[in-house]
Amino acid sequence: MNEIILSQVQMNADPGEYLLGEGDLLRISVFEAKELDTTVRVSSRGWVTLPLIDTVDVKGLTAIEAEEKIEAIYQERYIKNPHVSIFVEEHISQRITLVGQFQKPGTYDYPTKQRLLDTIALGGGLSEKAGQVVQIRRSRHSQGQPDVVMVDLDRLIKKGDVQQNIEINGGDVIFIPEAGxxxxxxxxxxxxxxxxxxxxxxxxxxxxxxxxxxxxxxxxxxxxxxxxxxxxxxxxxxxxxxxxxxxxxxxxxxxxxxxxxxxxxxxxxxxxxxxxxxxxxx
Missing domain, CATH: 3.10.560.10 (Outer membrane lipoprotein wza domain like)
Structure with a gap:
C-alpha cells in the first residue's frame, strides 16, 4: 500500500507556490528601486507594511501572487514595469497535523497546498494497523463545505478514484484510525x-x-x-x-x-x- 502511495505523490513544492500567512517573514526586493527593499513579517491580520504603499493583504496568496499584487500597486502609483521578488525567510503560518496510524505522526510545516496522498507520504506512509478510512477535520469553516471529510482509502488507492484524493489546507488535521x-x-x-x-x-x-x-x-x-x-x-x-x-x-x-x-x-x-x-x- 505504501509503495502505491509513494509512487503517486508530488512532494517537491515550488517555493513560488508557498501560501503566505500570519507570522511569515518575507524578504521583498524591488529590482528597479533598491531603496524599497525590505524584510517584513506578516501581521496577525495577514498584512505587510511596505515603503510608499503602506499595507498590503497577502494572507492566503502564493508568493508569486503576492509579487504580482505588489507589482501592480507600485506600477499604478510610482514605478513603470516594476519587478518584485519575494523570498520566504521563515514560513511558520501553514502547518498540518497527522494523527493516528501514520508511520510518523506529528505536526508538519505545510508551505504549499498538496493532496491527501502527498500528506500521507509526508507522515512516512501508513502504519500496519491503519484502517481504510481517513478523517480530515478542516481548520476553517467554509460556507457550503463540510467541516469534516471522510475518505475511503480503498477506493482511492486500490480502485484509483482520484476524486478521493482531495486537497488539504494548512491547519487541517488528518486522522487515520486503527483498523478493526x-x-x-x-x-x-x-x-x-x-x-x-x-x-x-x-x-x-x-x-x-x-x-x-x-x-x-x-x-x-x-x-x-x-x-x-x-x-x-x-x-x-x-x-x-x-x-x-x-x-x-x-x-x-x-x-x-x-x-x-x-x-x-x-x-x-x-x-x-x-x-x-x-x-x-x-
Whole structure:
C-alpha cells in the first residue's frame, strides 16, 4: 500500500507556490528601486507594511501572487514595469497535523497546498494497523463545505478514484484510525487476533492465520458476527460457493475452522470477554 502511495505523490513544492500567512517573514526586493527593499513579517491580520504603499493583504496568496499584487500597486502609483521578488525567510503560518496510524505522526510545516496522498507520504506512509478510512477535520469553516471529510482509502488507492484524493489546507488535521480486528480460531496453524488491513476478505484472513491444518475442514468456515443490536450470529460459510472467499471480514468477526470427523475429537472453545459470547466447536 505504501509503495502505491509513494509512487503517486508530488512532494517537491515550488517555493513560488508557498501560501503566505500570519507570522511569515518575507524578504521583498524591488529590482528597479533598491531603496524599497525590505524584510517584513506578516501581521496577525495577514498584512505587510511596505515603503510608499503602506499595507498590503497577502494572507492566503502564493508568493508569486503576492509579487504580482505588489507589482501592480507600485506600477499604478510610482514605478513603470516594476519587478518584485519575494523570498520566504521563515514560513511558520501553514502547518498540518497527522494523527493516528501514520508511520510518523506529528505536526508538519505545510508551505504549499498538496493532496491527501502527498500528506500521507509526508507522515512516512501508513502504519500496519491503519484502517481504510481517513478523517480530515478542516481548520476553517467554509460556507457550503463540510467541516469534516471522510475518505475511503480503498477506493482511492486500490480502485484509483482520484476524486478521493482531495486537497488539504494548512491547519487541517488528518486522522487515520486503527483498523478493526478479527479473530481466527480452530484448526488453523496460527489462531489469534489480526488487524483488518484496509479490506481483508475471508480467504486472506485464513492465510493470515497460517492456513487450515491437515485435520481441519477445508471448505467450510463458521463466521461469528456481531449484529446491529449487539447479539452474535453464527453463519456457516461454504468456501466453494461463488464470492464467499472474497467476502469482506468486519471488525470483531470470528472465523472458526472445525476439525474434520476423521481425526480424533479435539474440541475448542471461543469466548469474547465483556460480551458474554462463547462458542464450543470441533
Amino acid at each position: 480486528v478479527f479473530f481466527v480460531d480452530g484448526a488453523v496453524k496460527r489462531p489469534g487476533a489480526f488487524a483488518i488491513k484496509h479490506r481483508t476478505v475471508v480467504q486472506e484472513a485464513l492465510v493470515e492465520a497460517g492456513g487450515v491444518e491437515s485435520w481441519g475442514v477445508k471448505d467450510k468456515v463458521r463466521l461469528v458476527r456481531m449484529t446491529e443490536n449487539g447479539d452474535r450470529q453464527i453463519i456457516d460459510l461454504d468456501l466453494n460457493q461463488p464470492g464467499v472467499k472474497e467476502m469482506a471480514v468486519k471488525d470483531r468477526d470470528i472465523l472458526i475452522v472445525d476439525e474434520s470427523g476423521v481425526a480424533d475429537f479435539k474440541g475448542f472453545s471461543v469466548s469474547i470477554l465483556g460480551t458474554g459470547f462463547s462458542y464450543w466447536g470441533r
